[in-house]
Amino acid sequence: GAVVSQHPSWVICKSGTSVKIECRSLDFQATTMFWYRQFPKQSLMLMATSNEGSKATYEQGVEKDKFLINHASLTLSTLTVTSAHPEDSSFYICSAVGGRANTDTQYFGPGTRLTVL
């Protein structure tokens, strides 16, 4: 139990286009989902906290108009990178809080590799 999926697992796009990444909790309801960004050989950087039915809370330095987050249901959150540029290329990882074993544990998705040409 407590499985989180992400789609797509990797995406390559042209500069200026928008890319949507989905994060789903497959077997539990997640009231909170987190979005992280990770550069090669570096740690995870929290981008935003997403609560179902409300606006996301963005970390300092993260542009909310560029990284649009929608948490429409208890099992789905989406991150849209708008007008992507090469510097947005990164590994994007989501996590969800919930699960039967521990409602406070974060379960991570497998990540989405974004490459902007």
Place this chain on the structure above:
Amino acid sequence: TQLLEQSPQFLSIQEGENLTVYCNSSSVFSSLQWYRQEPGEGPVLLVTVVTGGEVKKLKRLTFQFGDARKDSSLHITAAQPGDTGLYLCAGKNQAGTALIFGKGTTLSVSS
């Protein structure tokens, strides 16, 4: 701002050696988690420690939470090539559920 200092950042050892990774902070955490991440995948939770002084063992891995809940360590005995990966510590602040991650330790175990 709560920070977690993780060391060493990189570690390259031979199979059979022991190693310890440290995670330190000047702040108190309600709990601390250790993750292992392989390239191109998301982090996988290894253990959560919540009580000061707590020691947990997972096969050859031993995790310890400091008495004051400000630091933690991960000790691996007789490392194997399969232990290769990025090890991350992450603390949960007392105010909410956001995880604060250390910078990670990249471990390479060669046979």
